[in-house]
Amino acid sequence: MSEPRVRRAEIAIEQAHVDRVYTRLDELRVQAEAMRTKGYEIGQGAQREAIFEQASMLFERDMMVYHANQTLQTLDAEYEGLVFGRLDDREGERTYVGRLGIRDAEFDNLVTDWRAPAAAAFYQATAEEPMDVVRRRVIRCSGQNVLDVDDDVLIADAVPEDMAIVGEGALMAALGRSRGEKMRDIVATIQKEQDEVIRAPWRGVTEITGGPGTGKTAVALHRAAYLLYRYRRQLGGAGVLVIGPSGVFTSYISRVLPSMGETNVELRALGEVLDGLEATRQDPAPLAAVKGSLRIRKVLLRALRDTPPEAPEEMRIVYRGEVLKLNARELEKVRRKAHTQGAPPNRQRIRAAEMLLDALAAKAEQHAKDDGRQIDRAELITDLGERIDFHRFLVVWWPVLYPAQILKWLADEKRLAAAAKGILNRQEISMLAADFADRSRGWSIADVALLDELRVLVGPPPKRKRRQVVEVEPERSGGAPTRPEHYDEYSHVVVDESQDLSPMQWRMVGRRGKYASWTVVGDPVQSSWPDPAEAASARDQAFGVKTARRRFTLRTNYRNSAEIFDLAAKVVAGHAESGELPVAVRRTGVEPEVRPVEAAGLAAATQAAVKELLGAVEGTVGVITAMDRVPEVAGWLSGQADERLKVVGSLDSKGLEYDAVVLVEPNDLITESTTGRRVLYVALTRATQQLIVLASNPDWIPAA
């Protein structure tokens, strides 16, 4: 048979199996729905029973509904290619591999979950160590339709006569495909070095390092899915938290886990770690450096112990016809003493009130002594402690503190200077005060770590007493219960682009993983944080005392064409250790283009380059520029209405990728921060196929 006919015949064989799988999926769905209905019926019936039977029936109902809902949730996930692989071994046994394990009515495997040990050979077998696999086949589907198959022969001399072999490499085909808005999963083509990381033990800290495009993000997400599958009992209840650098990034990766049927994972950008906040603004580099360093913590601590701006300077209270007074100095003494106990001020309110009463009693005793009288101290304290005017004083003198309010206080440069004495220099103080004074732009990403730190430093506000709400109806959804605010007991935390976390951000993230195991992903060469030593120590503190620590380095760049990566590598040549740069495996024959442009002609050149690339590639086109030029460049392109086009600032481009990239004025990326060359390296490694660099200043590229 000719090659296309063989291929068509093989596709038909796989289509028949895929059809069987979907038929079975429908049957399982019907069964789960029936189980859920039965659960509800039991619940209804329970109302007529005696109390003891009622409890056990309601328990049974909850279990049935819960399991049925879980099953339905898994079955209903939108799988893009439920079945994607097949292994044929020496004995002629076939194993289909897919995003979900499914058995037929006789309990035989129709599809093995890719995370199950029985599927490991799909990723681990090589021609040198074939693990009994004769042929590994990748099956490419769109929905329920098989589009193509692609084979790898692992034991050439064991291929039976009637076994057809087709295709020329599923990996290269996958890498060459155009990119869309969202990252896709890589389950069908996970490489051996990646699989080792995905399946590494869950305890302790697993570090994944590697250059751009080596699949670190993809691997970390697949690892999350794998861990939840293998250790659901240990990890599932408390859940997995994935932290990414920006909302654009978390949105970009948001499809990967659901495409594997995994919904028990929370994705949060660094600006969204604190409940209720969605900060997306990046501070200019010098400001971010101050807000991110541990020095700021001490400033915050001093600030919240300072006298609140609204606090009265004097206390006067009349007790039995006599005026008792505490002046500013005396009040300050009480405040300092109350703070030295170390507890968060919101937890210290009662203690502070007691100390104030003590000071008033001491005053009264002093007066009495001068007059030769005696007073009953206990009675005085009780009487004053119940007085409304005492409480009115207390709420303004020792108010309930909220994190945002403390940062607002620090907009007052004098107050900030007092708190930052000996910690920040004059320039840093002015810069910070001016920033806190301008609240019109909302919080920045770095502010969120400060607010979270303050949340812990001030302590929780006293709870208002609520009327008890009695649950009358059971929840019909049967889904997972919602988490309390500021939930911080995740069992596994994944941190992506970890090289950029500031020490203050490490503290914030560490708080969410006090009891967790970790997967930490990063590339030191892409780092834009200026003080790696301080960040490393904050990172170690975040992990706590963990027994196991393992590190993997990925070395193959799957994203960039080799032509594009060669250019990027030139830019960081003096800034990376040898061996830190990955090897790009795919040559496309298309060289990146560097176009010298006059500054005045940048707008027109950008429009032309974008138009050209939108025509040249099928997928996305990213325009990358320095952070503060984004609005200007977006303005140039406002006439180009194409969903595939995105304008993004240098720092926000971290972790993202596009089919083609226009990089506008690379020299601006170098000068916008102290780690500029690394930021430029990030920008140059975003394109999978084509890259055009528009530069009015040639300084960015080292002379050959």
Ligand SMILES: Nc1ncnc2c1ncn2[C@@H]1O[C@H](COP(=O)(O)OP(=O)(O)OP(=O)(O)O)[C@@H](O)[C@H]1O
């Ligand atoms: N085994 C694979 N099969 C198919 N595609 C892959 C594979 N490994 C990685 N890729 C693809 O390579 C690209 C880069 O992957 P990813 O974004 O995870 O890399 P990264 O190391 O996190 O990059 P960066 O550090 O630049 O953010 C993605 O499009 C990903 O899907």
